[in-house]
Amino acid sequence: MLEIKCPFCGKRSQNEFAYGGDATVKRPALGQEVSTKDWDDFVYFRDNPRGKHSELWHHISGCRQWFKVSRDTATHEIFKTVRLEEEL
């Protein structure tokens, strides 16, 4: 079971959290003209690296904050967890 350090609450077991996927995905701004390719890239396409992955987690059974996690997808090791406004 993963142990994830919520930047607000501290270390907690995985079952308090919900996964939120790739943290590098950037939603095109509202109202902005966006090409089909760019839009579909945002909705459907993923980097999916083996190794270091920046991802979002949601402390759903805790403070309900979303935050960023740098985790190794091959070993599950977590390198760092930070608040959304911080750099990973």
Place this chain on the structure above:
Amino acid sequence: MSQSYRTKNINSFLNKSKIINFKFNGESYLGYEGDTLASALIANGIHLVGRSFKYHRPRGFLGVGVEEPNAMVQLHEGDRSEPNIIATEVELVEGLIANSQNCWPSVKFDIGEVNNLLNRFFPAGFYYKTFMWPKSFWMKIYEPIIRRAAGMGVASLTPDPDRYEHNYEHCDVLVVGSGPSGLASALAAANNGAKVILAEDKAHFGGSLLTDEVMINNRPGTEWAEETIKHLKSLPNVILKNRSQVFGYYDHNMTVMFERVSDHIENPSKYAPRQRLHYIRAGEVIISTGSIERPLSFGNNDRPGIFLASAANEYMKIYETLVGKNPIIFTNNDTAYLSAIEFKKNNISPLVLDIRDSSSGDLVKEAQSLGIEVRFSSGVANTKGHLKVNKATIGKLNSSKDSFIDLEEINCDCICMSGGWTPTVHLSSQSGNKLKFDKNIDAFVPDKKKQKETTVGSANGSFTLKQSLEEGFQAGFDLSNLITLKNIKTEVPVSKESKTETHEKIWCMPLPDGENPKRFIDFQNDVAVSDVELAVREGFKSIEHIKRYTTLGMAGDQGKTSNLNGLQQVSNIQKKIVPEVGHTTFRPPYTPVTIGTIVGREVGNHFQPTRKTPTHKWHEENNAVYTNAGLWLRPRYYPRGNESMFEAVNREALNVRKNVGICDVTSLGKIDIKGPDSAELLNRVYTNAWMKLPIGKARYGVMLREDGMVFDDGTTTRLSENHFHMTTTTAQAANVLAHLEYYLQVVWPELKVNVVSSTEQFSGAAVAGPKSRDLMKKLFPNIDFSTENFPFMGVKDAEIVGVKAKIYRISFSGELAYEVNVDSNYGLFMWSEIIKAGEEFGIQPYGTEALATLRIEMGHVSGPELDGRAVPYDIGLHGMVSQKKDFIGKRSLEKLAYNDPERQTLVGLVPVDKKTKIPEGSHLVEDDKVKLPNPKLGHVSSSCWSVEYNNPFSIAVLKDGKNKIGKKLFAVAPLKNISILVEVVPPHYVDPKGERVRA
């Protein structure tokens, strides 16, 4: 024959003052407290326990603990009956009942043994090569026979009456195994102030110290162990757990352990669970799990009476039990001499056959000095004895040890073999540690650590006591010090070392000339040397292929005694060294774990929580039939007298259309939204416009996912300039909240809005029907309910007998309707007040079925339409999509496929005969008689009996639906052999202009 195989050892763990009665295969036997089922049976001279998996060969005991591959029994009878229990792991309790398994009619005479006679036709993987023709025979004939022959014990057919619990622990240092290295680790770590958990799988702490004759700190090892355990127990920072096996090592130093709490107790407390699962998150894990003795392969080495030498020793020392009275000890190393010496101490003279040409180890010398006959360069070639070994063919080996020089047959009643020791590296491997091969001990040991795990003692290949104690102690101190930083180092325990000589690198005996007996490697799965040879011959080169083709190491024991011998065999054939052959991956669990233990308390009715509304008690008293809506229990309908569901639902729905009904809508999700940008958030989340919603007004909204699919719908009310009350569907309540939080925190952090779930804060009742206004007037005399002052989608604060309430004029039923919300604590009170006041208006409660009828008649979409695969256009929500502003998912709506002029849309259906109800899940086709596949035009999503028109009505999603109004199609449900001619009508069947809700 009563316990005639007992020794006269007085230092054992048996409590002879407590005699225990037990039954095996219907016969009654006696044993003592402290016995295992295995030791008690052996003490009674019983060796034949079960039959092997494939050939149904008679099998007895090989080991004394978790490594046992053979001695599996069916334990208990009735509800508690349990298959595949290893007899060596069962502590004897009064009245225990065990039976042999995988045999018929009896373990002594098993028809299945015919497989053994024909075993030459059943080599590894034989089933891949045959049973193919004719093809129908596989499923009908061959497979049922194979399935009946396979399997081991019999699963119970009734629910488990026992209870299991879970526990979560954190510690600084978890020590797994309480042998010398584990005790030394725990001691050093505990003395250094660390919070320590010491886990021992067996009933007694001490590991090999309980059976090896050693000296530590100038005292017998047993005494040192006892004292150390006493000391550890006295410390407040140490938890000692016996009968507790750490079976899994997962990510981030999470280990999982099961504890056998009750099975060994004659009358366990009814409050105690049977087993407990511990999730232990440890700062550091010290793996001191010891090692398991390797068997040797020789002809018919699987007969009952053939043991591991260490097991024979342990049976004598711990259980006062003799595995035989005329033993042969067969070894390639020094350690087996311990058993020989122990036999001698019990006045039994064993014959020792040692593959090596000589050894001058201390134990060997001691054995020889006791007058034990030792024959070097010798081995066992074959054995005899159908149900138990009674003869061995033994002989001298040639100089290259690949054949026997001369053979003789001698009598014996047991053979105790030793092929050296395999470190128990399972947990280390599970933690991600790639293992490395240590050629000094011919076994794999842990390599570089991947997590915070450290293996010590014989699990690490450190086979001397000195190494074990020092390694363990050092690890205990160093690792605890990383955490406690206390630097308190106590004295390292000092042992007296004896001299040992190395083992001979031979684990498989040559075949006797002209004979071809099976030499087993994996006893439980009946994998012999010849099977491995065949696999290699057929080109299976990878060890994973060999494992899968032969099933080597895939049985219940997961290869604890067979993996390394299998690898060695492959290495011999392929002329490669073992590390080049590689090894298979160790997977959790270390030993099989009861599923009940893994699941814990989430069983039966507690599988998932049951959510009940504050009004539940009233529903109970009024004969509600419930339906699960997510985790909520919602009244489905309230039958009266002998009413059928159909009658009850129609009555309830009609009463809403004619008078007034009340429905519990508490389970709808509610989200409180506050902040200056709240309207902006809604405007981005919903597909329609929200900026100009007046205070005190509600609006219906639809939200999409970014892929353009409808995600949820509901009404949201503006309570004040910066304060909104959102409702969601029951199903999506939690997801919508997470969705809003995602956009607010991740995507648009600049928006000043806070959202919080208020689902549990309010209890809601929908009051619907033409008489609802009169009822509301009566309930809230101070409120003006005229349409001018309280229009559709209006909201007002009110009080009901002193309780604050909020009244929303919203409607799902399509009738004039109000929804009253109060604090949850007053939910039942409010409901009762409405019912009381409503009597004169003919109020009746209505459940989810009537609610469905009402909304279907109105063409309102719900769960069956919002299936996560529909864009708004698919389900008649065109009007909800703003063209003026951007919102979540809007860009996806531009996709070609969603704008196909023939794209599906929502329609209504009425059967042409006005009688036949169209089953939900039917599909719409032009012609119901064409050859399959029949192209589908759409499907029926929701159906009801229209109480308004007294005929069936459905809504459907239909390709090019808007151009098909008035057309006739077939609604077909081949599953029910139904085809109904239907007419396509607009989806809004009742009150299409929506006059009633606005009345």
Place this chain on the structure above:
Amino acid sequence: MQKYSALSLIKNAFSNHQNWDVAWRDPEPKKEYDVIIIGGGGHGLATAYYLAKEHNITNVAILEKGWIGGGNVGRNTTILRSNYMFDPSAHFYEFGMKLWENLSIELNYNVMYSPRGIINLAHSDAQLNAYARRGNSMRLNGIDAVLLNRDEVKKMIPFADFSENSRFPIFGGLMQPRGGTARHDAVAWGYARQADAMGVDIIQNCEVTGFDVSNGKISGVRTSRGDIKAKKVGLCVAGSTTLLADKLNMRLPIESHVLQACVSEPVKPLLDNVVTFGAGHFYCSQSDKGEMVMGGDLDGYNSYAQRGNMPMIQHVLSGGLAVFPNFSRLKMLRSWGGIMDMSMDGTPIIDKTHIEGVYLNCGWCYGGFKATPCSGYVFAHTIAKDEVHELNAPFNLERFHTGNIIDEKGVGPKPWIG
């Protein structure tokens, strides 16, 4: 090639099985092939087999990083079915079912195809209606499907929880009688043996490290065993798809996730069908060996580790006891994980790519095993003809742009949501 049969087994028994041929050769890679298939899993092996058999293209190599059949074909729960609602999937998998029915004889290898029926349990009328929609659609597509009521389910699995104590009572179920199981290893080995016999080179311990592409056209691959030229290259690497696609500068609608499965100890025959729980994540069948083979849901975060964590095992088994309370005293023997190539709509991708001569086969999610024959069949067609087969035409990459997605689960592009 030696023919496998009862007779050959008996004959060889009398020579102590000393005369069996190798099941497949272990050749050195040649300098050049007409087609290289990357990935010696079920799909890769099947593709090579159908290239040789259906298209007479035998100058083919399968390059496998480890040992063949070591990926998901060797670590799945062996379920076969074609109980899909949407037409493209239904037609594709149904074609596959027909291949399964004859596969043992075709491959002269007993893949133990057992049409023992797969039952999806329903726990409410609404769920039964949703299943009816799927079942009716199947029937209209010519696929077998039966709707079962509670009593009919009870007759088939009487030990399931039909008690008052059940949290989510069984209302009925949707059954595909021809659904069932097959022996996973045998499928890989059977295809390998036949492909090898027709001249395909199976090259193990050969990792592809790069591609030679010029002017938008493939000319070969670089491997741990040297460069190999090829006119066409097919990717069949499931969970590792992204790793290879990265080397081709392709970004895909794929995420890799770990899915765990576990088995109980073997017991005597008890459960005859494949059963899926409708109110949680759990499915189960009993293997010929007697083990209960159980699976559930993804661990729920991107992963390339073939190992999962305990909470998901606990979650899945709690679903198991909700259906079969009598399994409580069975023991879990072994658990393991596999890497799933999760596509963003839950449907595979079998298509040509922007590089001439490179073909893509991925996105199998949890369901790749049952697709092995038909995936191999249509992929071989796509490679041989350089055009998609009508069965895999809808499984194109373009659908993520046009909106013709095939979303059976309806949860959108978040594969970790169960």
